Amino acid sequence: MTENFILLFIIGCEIAFWVVLFMALIVRYVLDLKKLSVVLLVSVPLIDVVLLAATTVDLSRGVAATFAHGLAAAYVGFSVAFGGVSIGWADSWFAHQFSDGAPPASAPTHGWKLIRHEFIWWLRCVLAVAVTQFLVFLAIAYIDDPQKSEELKLWFKLPLITVVLWFIFGPLWVLLFRRSPPEEKRA
Secondary structure (H helix, E strand, O other), X not given: OOHHHHHHHHHHHHHHHXXXXXXXXXXXXXXXXXXXXXXXXXXXXXXXXXXXXXXXXXXXXXXXXXHHHHHHHHHXXXXXXXXXXXXXXXXXXXXXXXXXXXXXXOXXXXXXXXXXHHHHHHHHHHHHHHHHHHHHHHHHHHHOOOOOOHXXXXXXXXXXXXXXXXXXXXXXXXXXXXXXXXXXXXX
């Protein structure tokens, strides 16, 4: 396998995530087959397992790790931290569109509720980075060759930039600039 193969595999996993998710929701809300829907929803995390397996097989061939191998770890980290939220939002949207469900909840727009909301999303980002770095650590240990794993070391630094930027433009930004409700326009 090559770096391009791993990149294409990551793209395929993302497409598979949304296809399986929408199939599950169509089966649940349009066809009213709830048990089949549950089976499909439970299979969504298997997509990440398949990506991890493909990455491991590639590395087991003795190839040098590439940026794509680290990106696979980041994809899984993001999926662990944000996959459930994505599924919950899509489920809520489908329930609203095709059943008697309430519309998906909107994020708060100001005040301490918004600050709390932004901190929770930032903590999800921290979780995604922690999972990414743990998987990168495992990959480096698995490769057991500093020269072949050199490119993975970037993934100990790169995600931290995301954490810092997310904090600045998420919770900190809201805390400093959007704590008060927007002023109403007078006629």
